[in-house]
Amino acid sequence: MSTRPNKTYSGSCHCDSVRFEIATDFPELTTCDCSICRRKNALMVKVHESQFRLLSGEESLSAYQFHTYTATHYFCRTCGIYPFHRKRVTPDHLGVNVFCLDDFDPSNIPVRATVGAGMP
Structure with a gap:
């Protein structure tokens, strides 16, 4: 269980x-x-x-899907950066690229490697 308080973070491409x-x-x-x-x-x-809010740029997003066409990976049409994707296994969740968050240091948060290559 995390000891960090639930907080709002801003991010961008x-x-x-x-x-x-x-x-x-x-x-x-x-x-x-x-x-x-x-x-x-x-x-x-x-x-x-419910914990994600797109503030601006919906028209700037390009979507990419492959394999089962369940997950949707979003990229900025202008700069090409991947800020987030809708997940395949839990489609009511998003995977957010923490390197796109403003003034965020991920160094003290545990990292878990997930197996996507072996998914049927």
């Missing part, structure tokens, strides 16, 4: 076209070994859709 907020206590961060996550090398926090 590199060019600031896509802005969002999340509320989380950061129980853990995850990496994934599936073909897309391995290539984008993101460090993610899982948040329920």
Whole structure:
């Protein structure tokens, strides 16, 4: 169980076209070994859709789906940065790239490696 209080964090893509907020206590961060996550090398926090708010830039987002077409990975059309994705196994949750959060240091949060490559 996390000892961090639930707090709101702001984030964006590199060019600031896509802005969002999340509320989380950061129980853990995850990496994934599936073909897309391995290539984008993101460090993610899982948040329920009710704890995520897109502030601006919906028109700047491009979506990418593959394999089962359940997960949806979002990228900024301008700068190409991946800020978040809708998860495959828990589609009411998003994986948020913590490197897109403003003034956030992930160094003291446990990281769990997830297996995406072996998912059927």
